[in-house]
Amino acid sequence: MTQKAIEAKNIWKIYNQGKPNEVRALKGVDFSADEGQMLAIMGESGSGKTTLLNCISGIDNVTRGEIDIDGLDLVKMKDKRKTQYRAEKMGFVFQSFNLIPVLTAEENVELPLLINGIPAKESRMRAREILKEVGLGNRFNHKPSELSGGQRQRVTIARALVHKPKVIWADEPTGNLDSKTAEEVLKLLQNINKEHNTTIVMVTHSFEIAEYAEKIVKMDSGMVVR
Amino acid sequence: MQCIAVSYATTQRSFMLEFVPVMDINSFTTKSILAVIIIAVSIAISALRHKMLFKIGLRNSYRRKGTTILILLGTLVGTVLITSSQLIGDSYDHTAEITVRDTLGEIDLIVDPGPVNLNKNTLSVLRQQIADTGETDSIDYINSYSVAIQKGDNGKLLNSVTLLSGDWKSLNKFGSDSSANLQIDEPKEGSLIIHQNVAKSVGVSEGDTLTVYLSGIPKKYIIEKIIQPKGVSGFRKEGTLGSVIINRKDFFQGVPAERQGFNTILVSAKGGVFPDSYDSGSFETKIQDVVYEIFPEGKLSETNFIAVTELKSSLKKQIKENGLDIMFTVLSGFGIIAGSLLIVNIFTMIAEERESELGIMRAVGIQRSDLVRAFIYEGSVYSLFSSAMGVVLGCGVGYLLITLISRLLSDLLSSFGVDARVFFAATPETLLLSFSLGFIITFVVVTVSSIYISRINIVSAIRQIAPEPLVKSRKRKALSTLFDAVLIISGTVLFSTAGRFSALTESTPTKGFFIYLGPLMAFWGASRVIFMLSERFVKLHLIPRVKRILNTVSSALVLSYSVYALYGKNFRDTLNETPAFFLVIGICLIVSTSILLTYNLDIIVYGVKLVLGRIRKLVAVVQVSVKYVADKPGRTTITVLTYAVILFIITLVGIYRYSFSLLIEQGKQNFLDGFDGVVLISDRNNTDTVIKELKDSAGIKLLSEGDSFSITLPDYENFAGDIPQDPGIRVRLQDNKNTDKYTDSATLIDNHFGDGINIEFDSLKDGLKPEKVWEELYNHPDEIFISGKFTGKTKFDIYPHISVGDKVQIQYPGQDKTFTKEVIAVGKFNPQNQGEQPTANLIISDKAIKSDGIIINNDFTHRLFFNFKEGINATDASNKIKENLATIGEFQVLVAEAELAVIQAFINQFLYLVQGFLALGLVVGLAGISIILVRSVNERRQQIGMLRSLGFNQNMVIAGFLIESTIVGIIGITVGIATGSVSGILLLKSALTETEGFTIGYPYTQIALLALGIYVATLLFSIYPSYKASRLEPVEATNYPE
Known part of the structure; x- marks a missing residue:
């Protein structure tokens, strides 16, 4: 039987609660993803898909609900523990790449390893290996500003992958890329999912991209509709 | 045309309304204010024409209030420093005026016959002659002496006070404007009037008893009145804190009528307290000529001279020209530079932060000049606020500074009888100047920063990618090359011209600037040319490396040259004479070090x-x-x-x-x-009394008499020191045929001298032990000690060719006969001996003087050296001795x-x-x-x-x-x-x-x-x-x- 990587129940996210400008971004969402599964959360702009990803990945707080991840309740975790958990078990890929501009490609990639206390030499070696794996073996010392959009997203993926996380969260990973590069990036994510058995949860508004996933969760107005 | 200016001053007259001439159109202040007005009006007009840009420019100030407060804090410091430095100048000007009004009023010059009282006939002749010059408003007489005073019998003692006496009915009307004088009535017999600061210093009030020691003779008076003096009533002799005024009958008690003259003639030049067209030098010369007509060369007798001294301009100059305002202004320069750097940093950061937004603005058609405008609007608001706030805070800092300076100087100088109080003042002109300078400096830095940051690359700004190197237009390239050529040529010219100056004169302040800045300019130009060539011939990816090497080498060279400039001989004159030169070197030093570090960060x-x-x-x-x-x-x-x-x-x-x-x-x-202290006795008749007083004083361990004399020395080559000219005891080598001689001093010692003295010897007579030198010298009148050999480095030791064993001839003042002495010891020069040197420069025994049959006349100061017993507090003991001796006479x-x-x-x-x-x-x-x-x-x-x-x-x-x-x-x-x-x-x-x-x-x-x-x-x-x-x-x- 396949184990659940994440299971979220009755997730609510309300902004400005009790105020006239209250916004209910998530309205009692139930969500689950199996280990090693590649899953896409789909929806129109404003449907709450990114908010759901932020909440279940632990980078944003929920108003109420339960998130079971690895047998732990993410909602009840204190910030320090949650941060440590993210550092050890999660990887992130964002639409706007979010690389540290002053660091080179290899320095960006080795960062999660250093955070996890891996010695500098080993970190550097593993960072280079993973960069080679994503096709950037000749771009170790380039800064983000010296790379193309596709290359930057590859660095981001390498960074998300380098410490072998259980889950990679990807928010519109191809949003800033042309269709050809987007396809390359998605195939890369697919390969990672298969080769490393990493759970990938991806947010997108495009059916074409969602088709790369094994499972699609559709959202509308803060609720899962399918 | 005149305008009213309001000045605030920390005197009894706390608010003063003064008429000051309207500002000169050519003055720096007027030009600065005009510049501010022009800038402000230009910005206002521009803002009205570009309302949207003005809005964009301003939004940051209110959107990010915390940062705005920090920016204002950083930028106002420059204005605070400028304002407070400038207020030092204002305060000293104000203090000079107050001091002149309070202590001189209408008195411009005095004729002073020293200790002699001029009789009525002489005074009348002098008065007529001085009045005949047609340059005076008023002439009157007064008696003034330096005395010691004491509260009651054993209260606090102050030994630097002027005792005044005169005809106050006449003196109250002195000058063309009698309102310049505080109108006082002659004190009653047995009473006195005392200056407020003197009363405060000894802690007395009206009705208290005050003992006045005139020539050591105590006399008690009741304090009739304490006054805040003004004009003639404030007159005091140099070196005294203030005055006490007594009745003339008290003053001349027991003195025959024919000897009851005056010892000070007060002269007022035409005009009020501050005459408009008053040439102090020419006035002094005219009065001196008149006085010298009556007393050729000012000679009253063989030993007494009459002096003509202009007081007012000298006093003002003495107070105003202290250099403190210049010193603080130069020091402020560092703060201003720091403030300017902060502005550059802030604006560069704001531009970087909003790079994408600026790129889009440029992309949609906003001109580069519009970006500059938006930044300038923002910067102008900061400039305006920070300059205004800076001036207000600067007044506070200035007040604090003046108060502390005044307190420090008063603590230091009151014991020397100098009233060093400084009164705070701020003139509108200074405040406007400070505001203008603060505004202009901030504005200029903001404008330059804005121009620099407006040069963004649109694509790289929008896409947030590394910018392509700027491609210079032909025109820019030509201008850049021209600039480099000018730098190299002018730098070389400056350096070589400085060399010529150096040949013409030894001390040219600009010389240092030329020698320093010339090579720096030439070098800057050369490194720019090298970089330009590297852009052309070196591969693109290597250019940053070339830039780094050039910057590293350049900054290292500038750093080394600046360090040399601080020490090098060629720069010494400029450093000593022009404080700004130090500022320039300092900045180059810091900038080069910072660049060196930063490019190798x-x-x-x-x-x-x-x-x-x-x-x-x-x-x-x-x-x-x-x-x-x-x-x-x-x-x-x-x-x-x-x-x-x-x-x-x-x-x-x-x-x-x-x-x-x-x-x-x-x-x-x-x-x-080695001695702890010395008493200098100008009137040798008091010697025995002082010795007795010192011996009776608790805590004195030892006493030694060390008389000092003037002597004359033989000439020698290569001596560049100052040579005293007064004839004294003559000393020369026995066989020296050179007849030119120089005067120096000699000390006579008694048999206790060796117990206190502590110096090192350079050479001694064979067999003579150091501890026996003074005993040997005391017991052998035909022997002499030389304080040190001439080393060529100092001015103090001028006996290059006198060694142990030499025979020297000394000649006493007014004596033809010479006496031969043998040099038994030569001392080592002690550079830290800057005081009343017991061992300068020749030492002979007082027995020698007696055996040579010489009687020392009263012209030479007698010195009594003493040590304290162990455990005695030197300051307390010193005060006690001073108090005790003050009741005997002036020592x-x-x-x-x-x-x-x-x-x-x-x-x-x-x-x-x-x-x-x-x-x-x-x-x-x-x-x-x-x-x-x-x-x-x-x-x-x-x-x-x-x-x-x-x-x-x-x-x-x-x-x-x-x-x-x-x-x-x-x-x-x-x-x-x-x-x-x-x-x-x-x-x-x-x-x-x-x-x-x-x-x-x-x-x-x-x-x-x-x-x-x-x-x-x-x-x-x-x-x-x-x-x-x-x-x-x-x-x-x-x-x-x-």
Whole structure:
């Protein structure tokens, strides 16, 4: 039987609660993803898909609900523990790449390893290996500003992958890329999912991209509709 | 045309309304104000024409209030420093006027016959002759003497007060404007009128008894009135704190009527207290000519002379020309530079932060000039507010500064009878000038920064990719080449011209500037040319490396040359005569050091990584933080500079303070060659009384008489020192045929001299032991001691060819006969002996004088040296001796410990005050680092969010920011302290090459505490932005920056 990587129940996210400008971004969402599964959360702009990803990945707080991840309740975790958990078990890929501009490609990639206390030499070696794996073996010392959009997203993926996380969260990973590069990036994510058995949860508004996933969760107005 | 100006002054007349001439159109102040008006009007018109840009420009100020407050804080410091420095000048001008009004009024000049009272006939002739010049308003007479006073019988004693007596009915009307004089009635017999500050000094009130010692004879008076003097009633002799006025009958009690004359003639030049067209020099010459007609060469008798002394201009000049305002203005220069750097940094950061927005604005058709406008509107608002606030705060700082200076100077100089109080004043002209300068400096820096940051590359700004190198137009290339050529040629010309100046004259202040700036300009031009050529011939990816090498080499050369300039002989005159030269060298020194470090920041960063990287928990944090610092070398350099410029000068002043304090501490031991104190007796008839008084004083251990004489020395070649000209005892080598002789002093010793003296000997007669020298000398009238050999380095030892065993001939004043003495010892020169030197320059026994049949006349000061018993407090004992002797007569008592302690305290406190004043500039550096971090939080919201997502906890974010500020702060602190230390030590060495034995002290503890204090302050100023950053949620990673 396949184990659940994440299971979220009755997730609510309300902004400005009790105020006239209250916004209910998530309205009692139930969500689950199996280990090693590649899953896409789909929806129109404003449907709450990114908010759901932020909440279940632990980078944003929920108003109420339960998130079971690895047998732990993410909602009840204190910030320090949650941060440590993210550092050890999660990887992130964002639409706007979010690389540290002053660091080179290899320095960006080795960062999660250093955070996890891996010695500098080993970190550097593993960072280079993973960069080679994503096709950037000749771009170790380039800064983000010296790379193309596709290359930057590859660095981001390498960074998300380098410490072998259980889950990679990807928010519109191809949003800033042309269709050809987007396809390359998605195939890369697919390969990672298969080769490393990493759970990938991806947010997108495009059916074409969602088709790369094994499972699609559709959202509308803060609720899962399918 | 005149206008009314209101000045605030800390006197009894707290608010003064003065008529001051309307400002001269050509004055610097008027030009500055006009410049401000033109700039402000231009900006206002431009803003009205570009309302949208004005709105864009202003929105940042109110959108980010915290940053705006920090920006204002950083930029107003410059104006605060300018204002407070300028107010020192105002206050001294005001003090000069108050002092003139209070102590002279209409008196412009005095005719002073010394201790002689001129009789009525002589006075009448003199008065007529002086009046006949047609240059005077009024002439009158007064009696004035220096006396000691004491509260009651045993109360506090003050030995520097003027005793006045005159016909006050007449004196009250002195001058063309009698309102310039406080109208006083002659005090009743047995009573006196006393100046307020004198009464305060001895602690007496009206009705109290005051003892006045005139020539040591005590007489008691009841204090009839305490006055705040004005005009003639305020007259006091030089070296006295103020006056007491007694009745004429009391003054001449027992003196026959024919001898009841006056000893001071007061003369008022035409015009009021401050005559419009008054040439003090020519007035003095005219009156002197008249007086000298009656008394040729001013000779009253063989020993007495009549002196004509102009007082008013001299007094004003003496008070005003103290150089303090110039000193503080130069010091402020460092604060102003720090403030300007902060503005550059802030604007560059704002531009970087809004790079994408600016790129889009440019893309949609906003002109580069419009961007400049928007920044200038924003900067002008800051300039306006910070200048206005700076002037207000500057008044407060100025007031504090003046109050402290006044207190320090009064503490130092009151014991010398000098009223050194300074009254605070602020004139509208100064305030306007300070405001204008503050505004203009800020505006210029804002404009230059705006022009620089408006040169963004649209594509790279929008896409946030590395900008392509700017392609220069042909016109720009030509201009750039021309500029380089001008730099090289003018630099070379300046340097070679300086060489010619050097041949013409030894002391040309501009020479140093030429020799210093010439090579720097030529070198700058040359390095620009090399860089231009490298752009053409070197591969593109190697250009940054070439730039780095060029900057490293250039800054290292500028640094070395600046260090040389602080010490080199060619620059010494310029450094001594032009304070601005020091400012220029100082800035070049700091800038070059900072550039050197910044272009090699990766080495430092590598070092930091190596150290902090060993802490496993910090590895990731250090990785990111050091890169943020290293990635922006320009920003880091400027921030480093804002710290360094201020710390540079604070450190330098610290070294000066400590070295002088050390010198004085050493001087206490050497001031009197081992003796603790000396009493100087000008009237030798009092010698026995003083000896008795000293012997009776508790705590005196030993007494020795060391008379000083004038002597004449033989000539020799290569002597460049000052040669005293008065004839005295003549000394020459027995067979020396040279007839030219120079005067110097000699000391006569008694049989106790050797018990107190403590000097080193250079050579001694065979078999003579050091401890026996004085005994030998005392017992052998035909022997003599020479204080030191001429070394060629000092002016003090002028006997190059006299050695032990030589026979010298000495000749006493007014005597033809010569006496032969044998040199038995030569002393070692003691450079720290700057006091009443017991061993300068020849020593013979007082027995020798007697056996030679010489009687010393009263012209020579008699000296009594003494030591205190162990455990005695020198200052208390010194005060006690002074009090006791003051009741006998006028004597100068010098106690090394006590005298030097006062000077030491003054130097310490004054230089602490200077350091405190300079520390204000540090606010700029601290505000700067805080602004940079606050802006960094905004700039990096998304990145911080990302780091939080990746696993940075809140503490790691805080640690990251603190490491960044630590790196920048520590580099700034190190650069400032290192350059300040090198400069301080070299400047002291350069200035004191002729003072042997001067030890340069380094205040390790103070500097360490300073560095630590500033580092802690840096961390404190970093805490808020760091905390703010740590509160950012990881979800910020998915948001766009504000």
